[in-house]
Amino acid sequence: MLPEALRVELIAFRRDLHMHPELGNQEFRTTAALKARLERAGLEPRVLDIGTGLICDIGTGEQEGRARPMLALRADIDALPIPDTKLGVPYRSTVPDRAHACGHDVHTTVVLGAGLVLAELAKHGQLPQPVRLIFQPAEEVLPGGAPDAIESGVLEGVGRIIGVHCDPRVDAGKIGLRHGAITSACDRLEVSLDGAGGHTARPHLTTDLVTAAAKVVTEVPALVARRIDARSGLAVTWGRIESGHACNVIPQHAELSGTVRCLDLTAWRKAPDLVHGAIQEIADLYRAKSEVNYIRGVPPVVNDPDVTDLLSEAMRLRLGPHSVEDTEQSLGGEDFSWYLEHVPGAMARLGVRTPGERTVRDLHQGDFDADESAITVGVEMFTAAALLDGAR
Numbered sequence: 001m002l003p004e005a006l007r008v009e010l011i012a013f014r015r016d017l018h019m020h021p022e023l024g025n026q027e028f029r030t031t032a033a034l035k036a037r038l039e040r041a042g043l044e045p046r047v048l049d050i051g052t053g054l055i056c057d058i059g060t061g062e063q064e065g066r067a068r069p070m071l072a073l074r075a076d077i078d079a080l081p082i083p084d085t086k087l088g089v090p091y092r093s094t095v096p097d098r099a100h101a102c103g104h105d106v107h108t109t110v111v112l113g114a115g116l117v118l119a120e121l122a123k124h125g126q127l128p129q130p131v132r133l134i135f136q137p138a139e140e141v142l143p144g145g146a147p148d149a150i151e152s153g154v155l156e157g158v159g160r161i162i163g164v165h166c167d168p169r170v171d172a173g174k175i176g177l178r179h180g181a182i183t184s185a186c187d188r189l190e191v192s193l194d195g196a197g198g199h200t201a202r203p204h205l206t207t208d209l210v211t212a213a214a215k216v217v218t219e220v221p222a223l224v225a226r227r228i229d230a231r232s233g234l235a236v237t238w239g240r241i242e243s244g245h246a247c248n249v250i251p252q253h254a255e256l257s258g259t260v261r262c263l264d265l266t267a268w269r270k271a272p273d274l275v276h277g278a279i280q281e282i283a284d285l286y287r288a289k290s291e292v293n294y295i296r297g298v299p300p301v302v303n304d305p306d307v308t309d310l311l312s313e314a315m316r317l318r319l320g321p322h323s324v325e326d327t328e329q330s331l332g333g334e335d336f337s338w339y340l341e342h343v344p345g346a347m348a349r350l351g352v353r354t355p356g357e358r359t360v361r362d363l364h365q366g367d368f369d370a371d372e373s374a375i376t377v378g379v380e381m382f383t384a385a386a387l388l389d390g391a392r
Contacts, residue, residue: 021079024138069159085366103166110378128390144335170351176327186333233263
């Protein structure tokens with residue numbers, strides 16, 4: 001069990017992070033706090049080349065004269081550009097329009113806590129394999145901070161990787177797991193349409209750009225959906241459309257932006273060509289010139305079955321058979337997926353809802369909060385997983 005003094009310290013550490021949220025690639029205070037605490041434990045953390053975030057290895061990596069691949073524990077450390085609207089809590093954000101509304105402060109604290117426990121075990125020769133802590137910046141900034149972290153060498157020597165994400169739909173004390181894809185791919189789409197404008201009394205002499213834009217909005221999602229297996233869940237959803245300034249003037253320019261989400265990795269790889277083609281066809285039909293900026297975001301997180309089972313076994317051993325539940329695939333994106341393009345791994349959904357609570361606090365909302373007992377649960381799971389993996 002987690003020592004009481006460490007449990008109290010970790011809650012205080014999480015609250016400090018929560019009060020001082022930092023956006024992606026600006027997490028200097030967070031990085032410094034992590035580095036200082038790990039150094040106090042006798043470890044040697046290294047700040048990433050990109051300036052924020054860090055890695056820290058625990059254990060020598062030697063067994064029977066050979067270096068063993070490390071198990072990596074990953075946390076994301078950035079916050080969101082939204083105001084903290086919680087009332088009556090002493091750890092409310094002190095930074096205007098900044099909040100840890102996705103639980104990254106909890107993820108960070110869980111990995112820190114697991115690292116401190118594992119470091120103590122390593123001092124007594126009780127850590128069967130090396131472990132790497134990865135504190136990654138900029139998860140919320142497409143395509144995420146993971147590619148930069150990988151470029152900085154965080155996966156060198158790593159054989160497997162595990163992570164958690166807070167889930168306000170799951171009770172604290174439990175985790176949600178799933179074999180295969182657990183999140184969606186998410187890309188960003190920006191479209192410009194241009195054509196001859198004119199008077200609304202004579203649309204036949206113009207490109208009628210507003211109609212062209214409306215058709216792109218309504219027809220492209222349907223067209224794309226008919227050109228890919230429906231089970232892939234490929235969906236084009238628009239969030240912004242802008243064109244024109246007067247009711248009797250057909251404009252010369254229109255802009256649209258939205259997202260492309262996909263449940264299937266193979267379909268995600270085909271998505272840019274499909275979307276480009278569909279937009280071009282509709283625009284040509286209305287004599288509009290189209291320019292598409294398709295911005296790759298993240299692929300889906302596809303959990304490796306063996307690593308998923310490792311997390312399940314670790315959780316059941318520490319907290320019992322009822323502490324693990326099946327979870328569905330989400331349409332949210334997570335840049336943890338980039339690590340899985342290189343090494344097998346798995347992500348668990350960490351329950352942060354107080355049992356019996358009826359209020360639903362969703363992610364990316366200003367009132368989001370977490371039951372802090374989830375920190376202990378995450379630490380116990382990660383610690384057990386590291387010991388189990390090393391004993392195999």
